[in-house]
Structure formats: structure tokens, C-alpha cells
Amino acid sequence: MSAIVLxxxxxxxxxxxxxxxxxxxxxxxxxxxxxxxxxxLDAFYVAGMLLLLTLGIRSGFTLYFEMALVIALxxxxxxxxxxxxxxxxxxxx
Amino acid sequence: MSRFxxxxxxxxLVVAFxxxxxxxxxxxxxxxxxxxxxxxxxxxxxTLGTTWGAGAILIAxxxxxxxxxxxxxxxxxxxxxxxxxxxxxxxxxxxxxxxYRDRAESGNPPPGMPKL
Numbered sequence: 001m002s003a004i005v006l007x008x009x010x011x012x013x014x015x016x017x018x019x020x021x022x023x024x025x026x027x028x029x030x031x032x033x034x035x036x037x038x039x040x041l042d043a044f045y046v047a048g049m050l051l052l053l054t055l056g057i058r059s060g061f062t063l064y065f066e067m068a069l070v071i072a073l074x075x076x077x078x079x080x081x082x083x084x085x086x087x088x089x090x091x092x093x
Numbered sequence: 094m095s096r097f098x099x100x101x102x103x104x105x106l107v108v109a110f111x112x113x114x115x116x117x118x119x120x121x122x123x124x125x126x127x128x129x130x131x132x133x134x135x136x137x138x139x140t141l142g143t144t145w146g147a148g149a150i151l152i153a154x155x156x157x158x159x160x161x162x163x164x165x166x167x168x169x170x171x172x173x174x175x176x177x178x179x180x181x182x183x184x185x186x187x188x189x190x191x192x193y194r195d196r197a198e199s200g201n202p203p204p205g206m207p208k209l
Contacts, residue, residue: 002105003097006110009109013116020116020142027135035132035191042183043126045121045138050142050150053169054112058144061167068153069172075209076179080186087190092196 011056017054020047038082045075104160109195115149122146136188143180148173 021044028040049071056064081091097105118141125138149179158166 001103002100004104005109006097006100009112011105013112016113016116016120020120020123022128023120024139027126033132033191033194035187035194036135038187039136039139040104042127042187043123043142044145046139046142047123049135049172050115050119050147053150053154054116057108057154058113060161062168063129065168065172069175072172072179076175077185079183083183083186083190087186087193 010054011080014051014054014058017047021051031058034086036062038079041082042075045071045078049075100157100160104156106158111149111153111156115146115153118142118149119146131138132191133188136184136191140184143176147176 008032024040024044024047028037028044031037031040049068052064052071054069056062056068085091122138122141123161125141126135129138137180155166155169
């Protein structure tokens, strides 16, 4: 019983997260200006990180947690660097 | 899939509810990212995914691994603290960059924004 509940909930939540990644990808491809694309990338990596966490629950490996942590770290650095680039035209001054 | 069956039913129900809640809220934020009109409205939408979306899924992961390994597994707190601290910083940097770009193009601040 609890196995059925968990498997159904995991499938549903992975489906919803992939839909969220699709919405973010639409904004990233379509976005009228550069800041919209950066915002789409930000939402995209957050949804990808959550998808890795659900994959970790599904398979039982805690290794996926480290992957999600690396994605969160690199996503923060990349969004901050892109915002800096949009503001000043260069990343490191 | 045998390790799912060993869990008590109420733990499975709580984990399932938190997983579906978190992913549905993340999807709501992404739909808002698609449907809002201007950039300054859109910048608010994905924060749904980084607050309650990430929070609910991380709490679900903590509860699940604590019961499977029968010891407290709390290292997901790292991700949640990190995401909560960094999201406002990046989005404020991004909104400020967009503000400067809009002002540099038109000479005026965007409508509804105060002059700096």
C-alpha cells in the first residue's frame, strides 16, 4: 500500500517538475530580452535540482543529494555572473 | 521497490503529499514565468519554486531517508539554507541589471518605478 502511494506520488511529482522545466525552457528560448533568458535559466536549474532530489528518493541513493548540491552552487554562481555581465558588460573588473 | 513497502503508511502519505505539493508549487511558479507580461512581474514568479517548492521536497527527502536508514538524516538542510540565502541575492542582482538596462535604453525609469 505505501509502495503504491509512493510510486504514484513520485511519478506525478516528476511529471510536474518536467512540465515546470519545459515552461522555464520556453521562457529561455522565447524571452524577449536577455534578462528574461537569465531568469528562465534560474527557474530551469531550480526545477532540475528538485528533479534530482525526487530521483534520489526513487532510487534510494543519497548520491543524488550531492549532485543537487553541486547544481545549486553552480546555478547561484552562474546567475550572479550573468547578472553582473548584463549590468556592467564584463564579469571580473 | 521492496524498501518502499517497509515504510509505515502514514510516513508514505506524508512524503507523497509533500512531494506533490512541492512540485505543483514549482510548476505554478514556472507557469507564472510564462504568462506574466513584463520582466518586473516575471521576476517574482520563480521564487515560489525556491521557497515552498524546494522546501517541501527537501522536507519529504529528509523524512524519507530518516525512516529508511532509521537514523536522522538532516544533510538536506544544507541545500535549503543555501537556496534560501542565495535566491534573493541573485534575483535582486538580476532585477537591478534589468533596471539599469531599461533606463540606459529609454533614458527614463520603467513605468511604475521611482527615479534613482
